[in-house]
Amino acid sequence: MDIVNKPAKNNSEIVEIFRHLIRDRLGLLGLIIVMLIIGSALFAPLIAPYDPVALNIPDRVQGPSFVHLLGTDQLGRDTFSRVIYGGRVALQVALPTIAGALFLGLVLGMIAGYGPKWLDNLILLFFDTVRSFPTVMFALAVVALVGPSLNTVIFVIMATSIPTYGRVVRTMTLSIKTSEFIMAERSLGASTFRIMSVHILPNVLGPLAVLAAMDIPTVVGLEAGLSFLGMGVKPPTPSWGSLLNDGYSLIRNTPWLIVAGGIPLILITLGFTFLGEALRDVVDPKLRGRGGAK
Numbered sequence: 001m002d003i004v005n006k007p008a009k010n011n012s013e014i015v016e017i018f019r020h021l022i023r024d025r026l027g028l029l030g031l032i033i034v035m036l037i038i039g040s041a042l043f044a045p046l047i048a049p050y051d052p053v054a055l056n057i058p059d060r061v062q063g064p065s066f067v068h069l070l071g072t073d074q075l076g077r078d079t080f081s082r083v084i085y086g087g088r089v090a091l092q093v094a095l096p097t098i099a100g101a102l103f104l105g106l107v108l109g110m111i112a113g114y115g116p117k118w119l120d121n122l123i124l125l126f127f128d129t130v131r132s133f134p135t136v137m138f139a140l141a142v143v144a145l146v147g148p149s150l151n152t153v154i155f156v157i158m159a160t161s162i163p164t165y166g167r168v169v170r171t172m173t174l175s176i177k178t179s180e181f182i183m184a185e186r187s188l189g190a191s192t193f194r195i196m197s198v199h200i201l202p203n204v205l206g207p208l209a210v211l212a213a214m215d216i217p218t219v220v221g222l223e224a225g226l227s228f229l230g231m232g233v234k235p236p237t238p239s240w241g242s243l244l245n246d247g248y249s250l251i252r253n254t255p256w257l258i259v260a261g262g263i264p265l266i267l268i269t270l271g272f273t274f275l276g277e278a279l280r281d282v283v284d285p286k287l288r289g290r291g292g293a294k
Contacts, residue, residue: 020282027278033271037264041087048081053236061254070260073246079260082238087264089150089239093223094216097154101161102212106204108162109169110196114177120170127163135160135222136229143231150233157222161215168211172204207280214276217269224265240264 021027040047049069056076064071070079112123139156146152176182177200185195220240226232227241228248235242240261247257 021275021278024278024281026274027281030271030274030276030278033267034275037087037268037271038091040084041091044084044088048078048084050078050081052077052081052085052238054078061250063254064256071254071256073243073254073257074250077236079243079257082243083240083260083264085238086240086243086261089233089237090220090223090264090268092150093153093157094219097158097161097219098212098216100154100158102165102208104158105162105165106169106201106208109166110173110200110204112166113170113173114192114196114200123166123170127166130159131163133160136225139226139231148231148234150237153223153226153232156226157219161219164215165208165211168208169204172207173200176200176203210276210280213272213279216272217265220268221265224261 021031054077056072056078058076059068059072060074060076062068062072062076068078068080070083073079073082108123108126112120135156138160139153142152142156177195182195182199185199223232224239224241224244227239228245229241230245232241233239243257243261247254247259247261251258
């Protein structure tokens with residue numbers, strides 16, 4: 001009976017999450033925005049009307065029109081196509097960065113929270129050391145050593161994000177390991193691996209997933225900032241940050257480039273923030289009844 005009921009229980013939890021998102025207007029709006037951004041990135045070759053890196057000097061610095069919906073830049077490249085492909089770059093940075101930082105932060109945080117005191121202090125020292133470096137300064141040092149690239153951006157942001165997840169997991173692990181059901185498992189002879197994988201891990205995954213969803217706009221913003229400063233992806237790869245850089249240098253002649261690069265950043269921030277807030281209400285039972293009132 002237990003084996004038969006587990007899939008039904010999982011399905012009911014997924015259905016409950018979708019029902020909550022439908023009832024929560026901001027959560028539903030966030031889900032729609034996120035799906036549109038992901039869909040446009042996945043199907044960029046079908047949506048973009050032009051090659052995002054193709055030069056067309058005669059049509060340079062044109063305003064929005066039916067031919068070029070968001071105008072063209074200083075090299076005649078279609079801005080709308082570059083915005084669509086820029087979403088691909090943003091997700092190529094955000095998803096592996098969040099996944100890697102989440103995994104490493106989860107492992108280190110659980111070890112710090114459940115392990116001996118000396119190991120906890122050692123891991124905390126590592127977290128504090130990483131966080132002591134400003135992200136931009138750390139990025140400058142890494143770029144100076146290996147050069148600007150997409151992998152460099154992913155490494156820099158991932159390294160600076162690990163302590164955030166690790167500290168959250170450590171705090172939750174310290175709270176859970178003193179619970180009565182953990183004490184009961186210990187008295188029954190359960191191994192440390194079983195306690196951490198079966199009892200502690202499921203209890204920290206929910207809040208951690210919500211935190212990761214709300215951190216995606218931060219990662220995308222960092223990538224755009226590094227690209228704006230010339231430390232991100234290499235030209236002519238389209239990026240929202242490079243669009244902002246082009247628009248800033250030509251703001252008197254082409255203000256639409258700033259708008260084209262800024263609107264996606266605003267939308268992805270609103271979308272993931274609204275979605276994360278709604279998911280937080282689902283994870284936290286105290287907030288679950290407030291979703292429909294937004």
